[in-house]
Amino acid sequence: AQKVTQAQTEISVVEKEDVTLDCVYETRDTTYYLFWYKQPPSGELVFLIRRNSFDEQNEISGRYSWNFQKSTSSFNFTITASQVVDSAVYFCARVNNNAGNMLTFGGGTRLMVKP
Amino acid sequence: DAGITQSPRHKVTETGTPVTLRCHQTENHRYMYWYRQDPGHGLRLIHYSYGVKDTDKGEVSDGYSVSRSKTEDFLLTLESATSSQTSVYFCATQGALTDTQYFGPGTRLTVL
Numbered sequence: 579a580q581k582v583t584q585a586q587t588e589i590s591v592v593e594k595e596d597v598t599l600d601c602v603y604e605t606r607d608t609t610y611y612l613f614w615y616k617q618p619p620s621g622e623l624v625f626l627i628r629r630n631s632f633d634e635q636n637e638i639s640g641r642y643s644w645n646f647q648k649s650t651s652s653f654n655f656t657i658t659a660s661q662v663v664d665s666a667v668y669f670c671a672r673v674n675n676n677a678g679n680m681l682t683f684g685g686g687t688r689l690m691v692k693p
Numbered sequence: 694d695a696g697i698t699q700s701p702r703h704k705v706t707e708t709g710t711p712v713t714l715r716c717h718q719t720e721n722h723r724y725m726y727w728y729r730q731d732p733g734h735g736l737r738l739i740h741y742s743y744g745v746k747d748t749d750k751g752e753v754s755d756g757y758s759v760s761r762s763k764t765e766d767f768l769l770t771l772e773s774a775t776s777s778q779t780s781v782y783f784c785a786t787q788g789a790l791t792d793t794q795y796f797g798p799g800t801r802l803t804v805l
Binding site for chain 1: 724726728733734735736737738741743749751752781783785787792793794795796798799
């Protein structure tokens with residue numbers, strides 16, 4: 579199976595610190611999509627970003643930024659100046675093109691931002 | 694977000710009883726998915742559908758069946774629930790022209 583690995587199971591930071599969540603994936607596909615989802619304590623899954631493997635430009639959205647490195651099969655997520663509301667579990671995922679576009683998820687990283 | 698609802702949101706049942714979870718969407722999305730979420734495993738695909746009456750197995754399909762008789766509804770059935778099926782179940786949908794899955798609010802199922 580082509581895995582997605584989020585090696586950090588839990589990260590704890592103090593508010594205003596920057597934090598990077600790591601994601602490494604395996605794929606045999608030439609083209610593919612990668613995703614990040616956020617799961618706050620309320621439990622829903624919130625879509626954050628989709629990245630096409632053709633596009634290696636880094637993306638920034640407010641305090642969030644994503645670093646896609648195809649050469650190292652990594653898709654890392656950085657939160658700048660973290661806030662308590664960023665506390666959540668964050669999942670990285672990859673589309674499996676050969677199985678109905680199912681998503682293969684990493685195990686998730688629990689981020690705790692303390693005031 | 695796609696308008697996705699799941700029912701029930703919480704259910705407690707006993708081992709051996711049948712259980713059906715419902716996912717309803719209002720976006721006319723072609724693809725629908727059922728995932729389960731367990732600690733340490735992220736989310737894993739149970740079954741998916743690529744159209745009315747068209748379904749296929751995911752990576753953890755044993756003990757589950759699905760049906761899709763209408764575009765908007767995707768049912769997940771546990772024929773005889775077991776304690777190992779205690780989990781949070783998420784439904785997701787994806788349109789034919791998009792590449793993003795959107796998730797419902799989840800159903801927490803406890804099998805005693």
